Amino acid sequence: MSMDDCGKCEQLLQGYLDRELSDDEVAQAERHLDGCDYCRRRYRFEESLRTYVRTSAAERMPPGLLEKLAQLRTTGPGTSPI
Amino acid sequence: MGEPDTAEPDEARRIATEARDRVRFEEEALALADQVYRVARRFVSSREEAEDLVQDTYARAFRSWQSYTPGTNLRAWLLRILTNLNVDRGRRIQRRPDELPLEEHDYYLANRVAETGGEQVLDQDRVVERLSQDSIVTALSSLPDDFRDVVVLVDIGDFSYADAAQILDIPIGTVMSRLHRGRRLLKATLAEEAIT
Numbered sequence: 218m219s220m221d222d223c224g225k226c227e228q229l230l231q232g233y234l235d236r237e238l239s240d241d242e243v244a245q246a247e248r249h250l251d252g253c254d255y256c257r258r259r260y261r262f263e264e265s266l267r268t269y270v271r272t273s274a275a276e277r278m279p280p281g282l283l284e285k286l287a288q289l290r291t292t293g294p295g296t297s298p299i
Numbered sequence: 300m301g302e303p304d305t306a307e308p309d310e311a312r313r314i315a316t317e318a319r320d321r322v323r324f325e326e327e328a329l330a331l332a333d334q335v336y337r338v339a340r341r342f343v344s345s346r347e348e349a350e351d352l353v354q355d356t357y358a359r360a361f362r363s364w365q366s367y368t369p370g371t372n373l374r375a376w377l378l379r380i381l382t383n384l385n386v387d388r389g390r391r392i393q394r395r396p397d398e399l400p401l402e403e404h405d406y407y408l409a410n411r412v413a414e415t416g417g418e419q420v421l422d423q424d425r426v427v428e429r430l431s432q433d434s435i436v437t438a439l440s441s442l443p444d445d446f447r448d449v450v451v452l453v454d455i456g457d458f459s460y461a462d463a464a465q466i467l468d469i470p471i472g473t474v475m476s477r478l479h480r481g482r483r484l485l486k487a488t489l490a491e492e493a494i495t
Contacts, residue, residue, distance in 0.1 A: 258421040273432035278336040
């Protein structure tokens with residue numbers, strides 16, 4: 218493993234996790250990751266970070282908003298022809 | 300002669316079908332409200348602004364429901380309206396290039412975490428939780444608007460690159476480059492603000 222390989226592996230990180238790499242690039246990243254703890258740790262870190270960003274940033278709709286939106290309907294629930 | 304007059308029943312049927320489609324559209328749109336709000340909330344700085352934006356979005360969506368093609372991605376269609384309204388509000392900050400936060404490499408944040416606790420600390424399951432949830436929200440909101448929009452749509456809204464491109468009306472290559480840069484900017488900001 219050389220620093221150059223780690224640099225290349227770092228460049229493939231986002232595409233790899235997004236499943237946007239070509240088969241060749243995936244094979245290249247995986248070959249390197251198999252033998253490199255340093256990069257493997259960083260890939261795993263990135264993966265947990267993404268999950269954590271998603272959960273940290275998710276804020277539920279405030280109570281009452283859904284009712285306000287329903288009032289904007291042009292067809293009232295009472296007028297439903299179904 | 301003796302032809303039954305079918306015009307009226309046809310017209311009545313057409314109106315009934317349209318009314319039914321409209322109700323179905325409104326119900327499907329309302330079922331997505333929580334997911335729409337979730338994205339809206341990260342586009343603006345306060346809960347009140349997010350509520351206003353979502354209400355304006357639904358008011359417009361209900362008015363122009365006929366321009367939605369059934370069977371296509373309704374959530375993306377709603378978000379397209381929402382991002383247009385958000386741009387129209389004109390609250391977006393135009394930044395000069397020299398005001399952009401500093402972009403670092405993709406491993407930068409992990410390296411900074413490893414510096415404080417040693418390389419092995421990265422093996423811990425919950426190492427990312429050393430970053431507070433507040434710091435993540437703050438870092439997201441500090442991203443330049445164009446970068447933040449893409450990161451929010453893809454990483455929080457779960458939209459594909461193609462959907463994000465359509466929502467923002469930009470080429471898919473631009474989505475990818477803004478997404479990649481935006482994530483690196485986010486990590487660089489987290490490294491500066493969250494690690495002490």
